[in-house]
Amino acid sequence: MLTPHENATIGGVLREAAAAFGGRPLLVAPPNAARAYDPEGRTITYAQAAQAVQGLMDRYRAAGYGQGHRIALLLENRLEHMLHKLAMNALGICCVPVNPDYRPRELAYLIDHAHVDLAVVLPSRWIGWQAGAREAAWQPPAVTFEQFDAALPAALTPATSWTPEAGTPASILYTSGTTGRPKGCVLSHRYELAAGAYYATRGGLVHFRPEGERIYNPLPLFHVNASILSFYAALLTGSCQIQTDRFQPTRWWQEVRDTRATIVHYLGVIVQMLCVQPPSPGDRDHCVRFGMGAGVEPQLHAAFEERFGFPLLELWGMTENVRILVDSMPPRQVGTRAFGRATPGIEVRVADDAGENVPDGTPGEMLIRHSAETPRKDFFSGYLDDEAATEAAWRGGWFHTGDVVTRDATGMLHFVERRKNIIRRSGENIAAAEVEAWLLTHPDVELAAVMAVPDEVREEEVLACIVLKPHAHHAEDREALLRSLFTHCEAGLAYFKAPGWVWFTDRIPTTGTQKIQKHSIFGPGVDPRSLPGMHDLRAWKKRQRQQA
Incomplete structure (x- = not known):
């Protein structure tokens, strides 16, 4: 295992890893015949990654990008995301990953808040990116990653330095804040390398073997788990990261088997979906040594381990500090x-x-x-x-x-x-305040209180308690009103933030200073989902189709 020193940088560690582990696989895309890219799968070795990163570095530097610049990446879970990130970090550029489910107003906020100097975008996301850019005050250049070599726009302000230090920002990841719009967490080279090193040295059942592990991570690369925690643990230990495009319960085990994964990353919702799959003689036909994740339902934990034959190691981490705590020391x-x-x-x-x-x-x-x-x-x-x-x-x-x-x-x-005041849905942190603020821009909404309710599949779901304005209070067509509210949310919020449940009420209790008292809306021990007049909109929540 490589042990990065206090002043190590990501580019320097990549060079060390390529020299130490050259022929080993670093990044793997599992086969998927239904996928438009890499349908037969793809493997990039350490040496190949280092060569590709050097080529990207040369192109970025020639176009004037370097120390102090921020570049948005909207590449979903393509392996190219990590190659571009490594190249940017090696030049002192800060990577700003973009959630592909963001709506135009959310993209505009990210563009303006991060003041990105460039965006590299999938062709299938180009129309969506342009819609967000039109709403932004700041207008950065952008390029599709397929046109990167031929049409990379020059930096508006060319860089004069390409020598990052340990404290140089490597990423800005947006995490839901409690007071409204997302906050940008600035993560340094030192942070990212320390996170990977900490993971790889937790001990007990978290043991990385000298020959390297194969880490299957179905989580998105715009989150800290896949792009930093597991990736740098892999880089430092001569292991590889198996990066699927998105979790699918019907594809999970086939991909795990095809790629000979030895470690899997999970969320509670993944465990739930795998458990409801029909039992199969192949349930233990895999190479997995342990799973790393959070949020498994207590009643499923032991049953999952017994059925599938490996331990689920529950961990704690957050974007602000993903040097994880984990229950890996027997007896667990x-x-x-x-x-x-x-x-x-x-x-x-x-x-x-x-x-x-x-x-x-x-x-x-x-x-x-x-x-x-x-x-x-x-x-x-x-x-x-x-x-x-x-x-x-x-x-x-x-x-x-x-x-x-x-x-x-x-x-x-x-x-x-x-x-x-955060709702945790399928691994996404949703700020209730952000949803409330957007609901209040609907012409029929007087007051809104948003909270979490339990969900048997997604861990939690978004519930919006709404007081209507007088003109809408007695609307006879509640279906049309609900559709109007939901369409409004779809227009301004990523699909997962939209309310899955809506409840209309005449009054939301507040304090003398007009602060909403959410704990007083429903009585103790009451499951709001069972109340009369509760509207279930969960079936309406769907990802938008990609636009070519």
Whole structure:
């Protein structure tokens, strides 16, 4: 395993890895006859990756891109995403991955907030990107990745340096904030390499063998899990990342077998969907040694392991710090929402609202830091252009995760719930405040309160409680009103953020300062989904088709 030093950069580590592991596979696309690209699959070795990255570096540099520039990548889960990211990082360019489900207003926000200097876009996403660019105040150049060599636009302001340092921004990943629009988490070279090294050295059942592992990760490359956590663990250990285009339960096992995967990454929704597949004699016909993920339902945990024959290791991480905690040391606490203990490099406190430690067994917010001497070491660099939010998250010298946990007498941490006003749906973090703000722009909505409700497949779903304006209060055609509200959400929000449930009410309780009291809308122990007048819109939530 390569051990990056304190001043290591991504480009330097790639060169070391290519020299050490040259002929080994680094990136793999599994075969998929239904896929328009690489239907027979594709493998890129370390040496091939280094050569391709050098070619991309030469092209970027010749066009004037380098230290200080930010480039948006809208390449979905293509292997080219990682090649472009590596090339950009080696030149000091910061990568801004783009969620392909973003609507034009969300794209416009990203373009303006990150002030990207260029966008590299799939041809199938070009029309959508242009629609977002038209709504943005800032107008950066853009190119399809197929035209990259022939038509790369020159940098508007050419770079003068191409020598990044460990603290140079490598990525800006957008994560849902609690007060509205997403925040841009700035991640340095040091952060990304430290995340991979931390994963690869967790010990116990998380053991990377000298010959390398084959990590099957179906999660999107615009998230921290696939593009940073598993990828850099692979790069540092001579392993490979198997990158499918998207999770499909009917394709999962075939791809895992075809690619001889030894590690799989999962979310709770993936486990649920795999468990409802009909039992098969091939359930244990695979090479998987362990799964890494979060959110498995406690009642499915042991049953999954028994049926499929490998442990699901529950972990905790977030974009601001993805040096993971994981329950990998036997005996594990299967089915208890346990996710590991504090370790050197991640100190943990469990605190009440006043910041005071709570006794073991008592729920409290999880606060973390690297150490007393260097609390922010290997964490994110901060929220882009939002020092106030960064310092608020770090108040008292500890990072406030917003997750409520308990700690038992052995030091094991157990997840309870999210303290932040965040909805977790199929691995996507959705800010209730962002959905509320958009709903309030509908001409019929007077007040909106958005919250999470349980979902048997997606973990959580979005529920919108809506007070209508007087002119719409007695609308007879509720179907037309619901369609109008949903179409409005589709126009301004990624499909997964739209309400899956809608409930109309005459009143939403507020405090004397007009803050909504969500805990008072429904009584204790009430499942809102079962209430009269609740409208189930989940079947309406679908990804938009790609446009050529």
